[in-house]
Amino acid sequence: DEAQDTSKIQHNIIALLAGRYENLFMVGDEDQSIYGFRAAYPEALLSFEKNHPDAQILLMEENFRSNANIVTAADRFIQKNEFRHKKNMRPTRKPGTQIKEIEIKNRKAQYSYLAKMAADCDAQTAVLYRDNESILPVVDLLERQGIPYRMKNADLTFFSHRVVMDISDIIRFALTPWSTELFLKIYYKIGMYLNKNAAMEACRCSMESDCDVLDAALTYVELPAGTQKSVKAMQTHLSNLINERADKALYRIVNFMGYGDYLERMHVKDTKIPILEAIAANEPHVERLLLRLEELAATIREKEYVRDCNLIFSTIHSSKGLEYDTVYLLDAMDGVFPETVIKDRKRASQDDLKLYEEERRLFYVGVTRAKNQLVLFKKEMGTTFIDELMGRESLKPAYPVKTTTPISKQVQTGYGEASGRKSKKRIVTESEYLDKLEEIQTTGYVKHKTYGEGRVESIAGDILLVEFPQKTVKCKLKFMLEQGLIE
Numbered sequence: 001d002e003a004q005d006t007s008k009i010q011h012n013i014i015a016l017l018a019g020r021y022e023n024l025f026m027v028g029d030e031d032q033s034i035y036g037f038r039a040a041y042p043e044a045l046l047s048f049e050k051n052h053p054d055a056q057i058l059l060m061e062e063n064f065r066s067n068a069n070i071v072t073a074a075d076r077f078i079q080k081n082e083f084r085h086k087k088n089m090r091p092t093r094k095p096g097t098q099i100k101e102i103e104i105k106n107r108k109a110q111y112s113y114l115a116k117m118a119a120d121c122d123a124q125t126a127v128l129y130r131d132n133e134s135i136l137p138v139v140d141l142l143e144r145q146g147i148p149y150r151m152k153n154a155d156l157t158f159f160s161h162r163v164v165m166d167i168s169d170i171i172r173f174a175l176t177p178w179s180t181e182l183f184l185k186i187y188y189k190i191g192m193y194l195n196k197n198a199a200m201e202a203c204r205c206s207m208e209s210d211c212d213v214l215d216a217a218l219t220y221v222e223l224p225a226g227t228q229k230s231v232k233a234m235q236t237h238l239s240n241l242i243n244e245r246a247d248k249a250l251y252r253i254v255n256f257m258g259y260g261d262y263l264e265r266m267h268v269k270d271t272k273i274p275i276l277e278a279i280a281a282n283e284p285h286v287e288r289l290l291l292r293l294e295e296l297a298a299t300i301r302e303k304e305y306v307r308d309c310n311l312i313f314s315t316i317h318s319s320k321g322l323e324y325d326t327v328y329l330l331d332a333m334d335g336v337f338p339e340t341v342i343k344d345r346k347r348a349s350q351d352d353l354k355l356y357e358e359e360r361r362l363f364y365v366g367v368t369r370a371k372n373q374l375v376l377f378k379k380e381m382g383t384t385f386i387d388e389l390m391g392r393e394s395l396k397p398a399y400p401v402k403t404t405t406p407i408s409k410q411v412q413t414g415y416g417e418a419s420g421r422k423s424k425k426r427i428v429t430e431s432e433y434l435d436k437l438e439e440i441q442t443t444g445y446v447k448h449k450t451y452g453e454g455r456v457e458s459i460a461g462d463i464l465l466v467e468f469p470q471k472t473v474k475c476k477l478k479f480m481l482e483q484g485l486i487e
Helices: 008-021 068-078 109-119 132-145 162-175 180-186 196-209 213-220 225-241 246-255 259-265 272-280 286-302 350-367 384-389 430-443 477-483
Strands: 100-104 125-129 311-315 324-329 370-379 445-448 452-460 463-467 472-476
Touching: 068 350, 068 384, 100 109, 109 132, 109 370, 125 132, 132 272, 132 286, 132 311, 162 180, 162 225, 162 246, 162 259, 162 272, 162 286, 180 196, 196 213, 213 225, 225 246, 246 259, 246 272, 246 286, 246 430, 272 286, 324 350, 350 384, 370 384, 430 445, 430 452, 430 477, 445 463, 445 472, 472 477
Parallel strands: 100 370, 125 311, 125 324, 324 370
Antiparallel strands: 445 452, 452 463, 463 472
């Protein structure tokens, strides 16, 4: 049973055991193969007829679990996969409730909605997600409000991830600027431009002179003028962030202190940062954020599993084989789930296609856990899987697309040149910049002097991808503010 989760080696062993008598019976569905990370080999099912030419293949195409609306949509979605047997799932139940889509402006809007739903949850309801970290902001809100829930197979790897640890270390150094141990962990991850010898010398002088590490670097270490300027700037940033709201301080670390640039240089994904931002939004300062991360880790580690609680949190992997009256799918948006959208299959590699189709199968499994009600969080742009499930085609994914077309050909870069003149540059304060960014994140819109009002599709560091009435434009927020191009 569950033959789609069998590895290649296990299939070879099975073939040896079956021997010349071919006395073999297997049950499986390659559309539900979601354990590639455990070496599952669904290709064996696709080549079963070839490897066992006398075998009889029986298709079980009736779905007895979900209502007809869910089954029809799920079948339409999975038909787009190529590595599968030709088959169609048919519902045995009546249509029942329609699939519900909840319009949201951004990822954070899901969390407050789920918190309100959880407060009045009086029927079996599961919130399913691809990665364990997706549920952390919801857990944070429910714990603050004392709302009950149960979590299947909780995971703590988020709290020990290098990005979370790095940001925690930067905050700790801001709070204890004399710590040479913390300094050596973070100095090359933010924009100080110190080499290792200078960093070690600064630590030595700090310990000998009993002063803060950056004071020692500026006072006792011979540094180039540019490096001195960078160190002074970091000193200011570190001093300021301890007095800011936690989410603003986090934004400062990633976008002003150079940590985001470090992640890009090291090719490290920044997917943990939005989760941190959501948790930080509920904390008054960074010291409280550090404590909250410790509290959440302890809560998840020690949480008692209450079997009769109606509200269940689970990864889709852990929900395999289970069913729930109502299912909410969390974070089904481009850049998260799926992590990358492949639009041109002909130009994609076989490995990329296989990974993408497994993500599609994972989404299919999540959808088909729902018996009576399926609820999806729908952003206006960038929810490819949801659009395909509902019979729509996503016009533009919000995150990277596997394509051979250069990004410059897909969108016009709108740093102000379209105005046909150079505007006079003005000084933009850090507070003004952060306030404008917060406004854009809240409203999802910007008003450009040349292009008019545009909808923000994505934000990556300082760069906005904005859909204006006539074109989609890539914009640098700071540049536009300096040039007076947005209101």
